[in-house]
Amino acid sequence: MYRYQDTEINVVQGDITKVKVEAIVNAANNTLLGGGGVDGAIHRAGGRIILEQCKKIGGCPTGEARITVGGNLPCKYVIHTVGPIYKDGKSGEEELLYNAYYNSLKLAKEYNLDSVAFPSISTGAYGYPIEKAVKVAVKAVLDFIEEEDFPRQVKFVLFSERDFSIYDNYLKEVLKEN
Numbered sequence: 620m621y622r623y624q625d626t627e628i629n630v631v632q633g634d635i636t637k638v639k640v641e642a643i644v645n646a647a648n649n650t651l652l653g654g655g656g657v658d659g660a661i662h663r664a665g666g667r668i669i670l671e672q673c674k675k676i677g678g679c680p681t682g683e684a685r686i687t688v689g690g691n692l693p694c695k696y697v698i699h700t701v702g703p704i705y706k707d708g709k710s711g712e713e714e715l716l717y718n719a720y721y722n723s724l725k726l727a728k729e730y731n732l733d734s735v736a737f738p739s740i741s742t743g744a745y746g747y748p749i750e751k752a753v754k755v756a757v758k759a760v761l762d763f764i765e766e767e768d769f770p771r772q773v774k775f776v777l778f779s780e781r782d783f784s785i786y787d788n789y790l791k792e793v794l795k796e797n
């Protein structure tokens with residue numbers, strides 16, 4: 620468990636569809652019509668209502684975020700964001716990834732959802748190296764907390780043991796564990 624200002628930050632290994640928070644974030648694609656990886660898992664576990672609401676929303680530009688209900692998931696809402704496809708690291712990937720995290724938290728604040736779980740956006744099919752991505756993810760979250768004093772809790776949910784260790788080691792470096 621980590622703390623930054625008044626926010627509790629946790630790093631956990633597991634399946635984000637099982638996490639009980641007010642909002643989970645989905646690493647979606649521009650169509651918002653579902654896909655593989657964490658996106659597929661969220662749509663499968665959440666049920667059709669999520670896809671129906673995504674269809675009405677009609678897509679999402681990279682770096683932005685949109686919101687639907689959680690359907691059958693234990694969370695109330697799903698915040699769908701779209702991370703960048705990693706090319707060479709010089710094509711605006713860092714800013715787009717930062718925006719994906721930051722804009723997800725902005726939407727959480729608008730809906731007053733004060734516990735939010737993130738997967739590792741862009742580091743699966745989209746190929747963003749996780750050792751680089753973790754720094755961007757943590758910076759965006761800490762910046763948001765500093766600027767908005769929100770949310771009360773953030774969970775980083777990593778599917779693999781390796782990803783979990785990378786996140787946990789990085790947070791240990793940046794924040795003091797307590």
Ligand code: ADP
Nearest residue numbers: 634635646656657660740741742743744745778
């Ligand atoms: P992207 O297209 O943004 O790269 P992916 O879903 O392919 O998204 O991968 C993002 C990360 O989500 C990967 O590290 C993958 O292992 C992880 N992941 C896949 N399924 C789940 C799940 N159910 N819960 C949490 N993380 C997951």
